[in-house]
Amino acid sequence: MQHGEKTHVEVHLKAAGVVILNAAGDILLVRELGTAGQMDKAGLWHIPSGTVEVGENPEDTAVREAYEETGLRVTLTRFLGAYLGRFPDGAFVLRHVWLAEPQPGQTLRPTFAHEVAEARHVARAEFDALYAAGQIRMYQTKLFYDDALREVART
Amino acid sequence: MQHGEKTHVEVHLKAAGVVILNAAGDILLVRELGTAGQMDKAGLWHIPSGTVEVGENPEDTAVREAYEETGLRVTLTRFLGAYLGRFPDGAFVLRHVWLAEPQPGQTLRPTFAHEVAEARHVARAEFDALYAAGQIRMYQTKLFYDDALREVART
Numbered sequence: 001m002q003h004g005e006k007t008h009v010e011v012h013l014k015a016a017g018v019v020i021l022n023a024a025g026d027i028l029l030v031r032e033l034g035t036a037g038q039m040d041k042a043g044l045w046h047i048p049s050g051t052v053e054v055g056e057n058p059e060d061t062a063v064r065e066a067y068e069e070t071g072l073r074v075t076l077t078r079f080l081g082a083y084l085g086r087f088p089d090g091a092f093v094l095r096h097v098w099l100a101e102p103q104p105g106q107t108l109r110p111t112f113a114h115e116v117a118e119a120r121h122v123a124r125a126e127f128d129a130l131y132a133a134g135q136i137r138m139y140q141t142k143l144f145y146d147d148a149l150r151e152v153a154r155t
Numbered sequence: 156m157q158h159g160e161k162t163h164v165e166v167h168l169k170a171a172g173v174v175i176l177n178a179a180g181d182i183l184l185v186r187e188l189g190t191a192g193q194m195d196k197a198g199l200w201h202i203p204s205g206t207v208e209v210g211e212n213p214e215d216t217a218v219r220e221a222y223e224e225t226g227l228r229v230t231l232t233r234f235l236g237a238y239l240g241r242f243p244d245g246a247f248v249l250r251h252v253w254l255a256e257p258q259p260g261q262t263l264r265p266t267f268a269h270e271v272a273e274a275r276h277v278a279r280a281e282f283d284a285l286y287a288a289g290q291i292r293m294y295q296t297k298l299f300y301d302d303a304l305r306e307v308a309r310t
Contacts, residue, residue, distance in 0.1 A: 002199065002286075003293035009239040009247070044157065057306065059234050079214050082237035082249060084164040092164070094237060131157075138158035151212065 012091035016061035017049020018074060018100035019148040026121035027145050030069045030110065032137070033117045045122070045130055046137035047144055049095070058096040066100060070119045071109035074100040078155070080147055083140050097144050099151060124149075167246040171216035172204020173229060173255035174303040181276035182300050185224045185265065187292070188272045200277070200285055201292035202299055204250070213251040221255060225274045226264035229255040233310070235302055238295050252299050254306060279304075 020028040029045040050065040052058050059076060066074045076098040085093040110116035122130065127145060130136050175183040184200040205220040207213050214231060221229045231253040240248040265271035277285065282300060285291050 002289045002291060003240070003295070005294045007240050007242070008294050008298070009241050011239055055309070057234065058236075079212065079234065079251075081213075082251065084166055084239065084247065084249065085158070085162050086164050087162070092239065094239065096234075096237065134157040136157060139160045139163050140158070143163070154210070 009092065011094045012087075013093040014052035014058060014061075014096065015049055015093060016052050016058040016065065016096040016098075017047045017144075018062050018066045018076070018098050019047055019080060019144050020066070020070075020072075020074065020100050020102065021148060021152060022121050024121075024123065025149060025152070026123045027127065027148070028070065028108075028119065029122050029127075029141075030116045031118040033115055043117075043135070044137040045135055046141055047097070048119075049097075052096070059098070062096065062098050062100070068112045069110055069116045071111050072102040072106050074102050076100050078151065080144065080151060083143060085138075085140060095140060097147075099148055164247065166249045167242075168248040169207035169213060169216075169251065170204055170248060171207050171213040171220065171251040171253075172202045172299075173217050173221045173231070173253050174202055174235060174299050175221070175225075175227075175229065175255050175257065176303060176307060177276050179276075179278065180304060180307070181278045182282060182303070183225065183263075183274065184277050184282075185271045186273040188270055198272075198290070199292040200290055201296055202252070203274070204252075207251070214253070217251065217253050217255065223267040224265055224271045226266050227257040227261050229257050231255050233306065235299065235306060238298060240293075240295060250295060252302075254303055 031045050048066045048069040052061045078099040080097040080099050083095045110119050186200050203221045203224040207216045233254040235252040235254050238250045265274050
């Protein structure tokens with residue numbers, strides 16, 4: 001039996017981002033300033049990421065956002081996952097995440113200084129403390145980090 | 156405000172597959188025999204794809220399924236999309252699709268002959284006729300093909 005249109009679920013928002021680990025397994029996070037209409041993000045840490053524009057491939061979004069938020073030109077090394085979320089109004093969001101590595105010889109410095117207050121590597125213990133203190137953007141940020149460490153250990 | 160666990164939606168089934176286009180833009184499809192418990196698939200055409208095993212990266216699933224269902228060793232060239240679906244019981248399925256290219260010098264021949272009856276390239280006009288006749292596995296198969304043609308035209 002053919003599955004018709006009813007079995008397809010439209011996603012309202014697509015986002016894409018990167019997990020960048022250093023040799024110690026620390027994750028690169030950015031602390032968001034918050035922008036007009038999105039001030040609930042202010043001060044929280046998240047991976048470099050952002051909205052997939054219309055007609056944009058999520059791979060390109062991930063690379064673009066990494067540059068805008070950290071100043072780093074990165075290469076995507078491996079697909080990590082697509083994470084489904086739901087807003088309070090019921091709308092679905094799908095967050096596409098890749099493992100990425102900075103191209104050599106660069107300096108960490110947010111390009112979009114009006115969006116990002118700070119970018120730095122955070123060790124696992126500090127990450128957990130930040131999460132417990134409500135300073136990490138979302139539960140899924142933790143899933144990205146867990147999955148990245150698992151993927152790196154596996155390969 | 157930190158988004159907690161409630162904003163994360165667990166996906167019950169993950170699948171991964173590939174869109175392989177030839178130079179004419181025809182899509183490589185396989186016709187499924189159907190297996191015990193899944194005889195509703197029998198005779199329908201779909202892209203080479205299958206279930207992401209526990210601990211398996213969807214990229215690896217896509218490459219593995221391409222080989223099992225077509226006999227071709229492929230290289231993933233570009234992420235195409237993650238497509239959300241819903242089963243009648245409400246469970247979510249997420250289908251990860253890549254554009255892929257066969258490595259040179261190979262013969263098209265399903266490895267898992269107990270699962271796949273036939274594998275061949277289908278031109279767009281035939282695809283549309285098969286879809287209208289209910290012979291394509293699902294509505295999303297059509298989305299994959301549309302998106303692949305758009306992505307190839309764009310890049």
